[in-house]
Amino acid sequence: MSLTSDPNWWRQAVVYQIYPRSFADANGDGLGDLAGVTSRADYLADLGIDAVWLSPFYPSELADGGYDVADYRNVDPRLGTLADFDEMTSALHERGIRVIVDIVPNHTSRHHEWFRAALAAGPGSPERERYIFRDGRGPNGSEPPTDWRAMFGGSQWERVEDGQWYLHTFAPEQPDLNWANPEVREDFLRTLRFWADRGVDGYRVDVAHSLTKDLSEPLPSWEELEAMPWDGTHPIWDRDEVQEVYAEWRKVFNEYDPPRVAVAEAWVESERVPRYANEGSLGQAFNFDLLRANFDAGAFRRIIDHNLTLATRSGSSSTWVLSNHDVIRHATRYGLPDAVSDDRGGYIVNPGAEWVKSRGSEPQLDRERGLRRARAASLLLLALPGCAYLYEGEELGLHEVCEIDADERQDPTFFRSEGVDYGRDGCRVPLPWKSEGVSLGFGEAPAHLPQPEWFADFSVEREEAEEDSTLTLYRRALSARRAWQGAEELRWIETGCDDVLAFARPGGWVSVTNFSAVDVPVSELGEEVARALGRAHLASREMRPDVVAAETTVWCAPGEDS
Ligand code: GLC
Secondary structure (H helix, E strand, O other), X not given: OOOOOOOOOOOOOEEEEEOHHHOXXXXXXXXXXXXXXXXXXXXXXXXXXXXXXXXXOOOOOOOOOXXXXXXOOOOOOOOOOHXXXXXXXXXXXXXXXXXXXXXXXXXXXXXXXXXXXXXXXXXXXXXXHHEOEEXXXXXHHOEOOOOOEOXXXXXXXXXXXXXXXXXXXXXXXXXXXOXXXXXXXXXXXXXXXXXXXXXXXXXXXXXXXXXXOOOOOOXXXXXXXXXXXXXXXXXXXXXXXXXXXHHHHHHHHOOOOOOOEEEEOXXXXXXXXXXXXXXXXXXXXXXXXXXXXXXXXXXXXXXXXXXXXXXXXXXXXXXXXXXXXXXXXXXXXXXXXXXXXXXOOOOOOOOOHHHHHOOOOOOOOOHHHHHHHHHHHHHHHHHOOOEEXXXXXXXXXXXXXXXXXXXXXXXXXXXXXXXXXXXOHHHOOOOOOOOOOOOOOOOOOOOOOOOOHHHHXXXXXXXXXXXXXHHHHHHHHHHHHHHHOOOOOOEEOOOOOOOEEEEEOOOOOEEEEEOOOOOEEHHHOOHHHXXXXXXXXXXXXXXXXXXXXXXXXEEEOOOOOO
16 A cells, blocks of 8 residues: 555644554564564554654663664664664555654753763853753752742753853753754754655654743742733743744645644643644644543543644644553553542643652552553544544553563653652553563563563554454554545534433534443333344444443444435
C-alpha cells in the first residue's frame, strides 16, 4: 500500500505513538532504536494505523527521556543514524504509514552547541541572548531572580559559574530558548525543513503553549504568577504572540505537497485550543479531556460534544487520546476508584499517583475491570469522528508498571521531587514481543527499564494467537474503522439509560457503550439501538444477543435502513 496524495489524510487518521527507546531494540544494547522500528514495520501495518509519531530520537543525555535535545537535526548514535532514519521512513511509507516527528522548541539540552557557546561567551553576549539569562538577587546575586518553581520540581533558575542564572521551565538540563530572538526562530524553520526534506509528513509540537515569554521587570512572585489568568497575557504560558511563531511555521508546512501537518501539545484552557488547531496555526491540537476523565457516560458525552464544537470552530478535526508517555496507562487508571483517577489539575496529569507510590500494593486496583473498561473506552474512541492517537502497548492492554526500584528509575520528576512524584517510567517500560527471553523479544539484552514477569501475559506473540485478545480487538477495530469514512459527524441516539451512550456515524455505523457495572437488557434501550444491536459486528467483550454486557462497547454495522 502506498501513500495517498490526499492533503486531508490526517483528519481521521489513527496515529500510533512510538517511544523509540522502548519499542524494539535491534542492536541488542537494551535501548530501543530506529532499526527496531523498521524491523516491526509489518506489525505496524498489520495493526492498521495510518501514521506513527516518534517521540524524540535526537542526540540527548536523556535527562528527560530525550525531550532534552542536543542536536535537532541528527539521530542519537545509540538509536541509529540518519541513514537508519531514512530506511525506517521508507519502510513505513511503503506500507502506507506516515511519519510524524517530535519537535521540542521550548528548550534545548544543556549540551546543545548553543548553550555551550552561551556559557563560554559570558554575560551580555549575543550567545546568551538565545536563552533567558538574568542576574540574581541578594548579596552577590546569589539568590535566583525569582522564586518560580520548575515543572519537574525545584527552582526554575539555575546558576552558572560566572554567577548568572538561566531559566528552565522543566529540568535544569533543559534551558529555555529565547523566542524573541530571530536567530532562534530561523533555526527552527531550518529544522522543520530538514525533516520535511527527508520525507517526514508532520510534527508533534512539544509544550506548544510556552515558547514566547514576557520577562519584563518587575517580575511577579510565584504566588502572583500562579494567580494570573491564562488569557493570552500570562508571562509564561499560552501568550497570544506564540501564534506568530506558528504562522511562520505554517508557511513552511505549505511549501510541501501535501502540506506538512502538525499537532500541538497545548495544555491550555479548552476555549483557547482552536487558536492552535486552526489552519493558519499548527492545524491540530491534542484534546486531553478524555485522558483526564473517569469512565463515566455523562463525562464522556459532555467531552465529546464540547470537543466536536471546538473542532468545528477551528476547522480542524478533533483528536482523541487515552494514553501517552506522560500519564498512567488507561487500563490501570480505569481499575482505580474514580476519586483517584479524577485529578484534573496540573499540567502533566498522573491520576493514580498515590497508588503507584504505594507500588501497587494497595488493594484498590482491580486490573480486570481496568482492562475491561479500557477496551470499551478504546473502542468508543475509535468510533468517534476525528483523529485517534494511540500509545504503544495500549493495543496489548498493557498496565502501568509500578514495581520499579528507585535506582532503576529514569524520570527527572522522580529525582527532583525526591520520590514524592513517582514519575512516568511506569508507562515507558519496553514492549513485550514474546512470552520468553531476556527482554521478552524487545531485544537481546535486558531492557533499559525492567519488565515485570506479568508482561509475558501481554506479549504480542501470545495475543496474536488469541481470538479475544486486546491486540485482536484493535486490529479488527482499525480494519472496520476504514469503512467509517464520511463526514466528521455523529448523531446521538437516546437510549433512555444514563449509563449507556449510543451514536450513529454517517454511513450507518452505530457504537453503543454500557459504562455501568451491570449488564443492560437490549429491550430497555429503545427501538433504534435494539435494531442496531441486531447487526452487532464487533465488541470489546463477548457479544450476547439479549444484553449489552457491563463496561462494554459494541459496534453495529449499517443496515438496510441506515
Ligand atoms: C512534554 C512531553 C514530556 C516532557 C515535557 C518537557 O510535556 O510530553 O514528556 O517531559 O514536554 O519537554
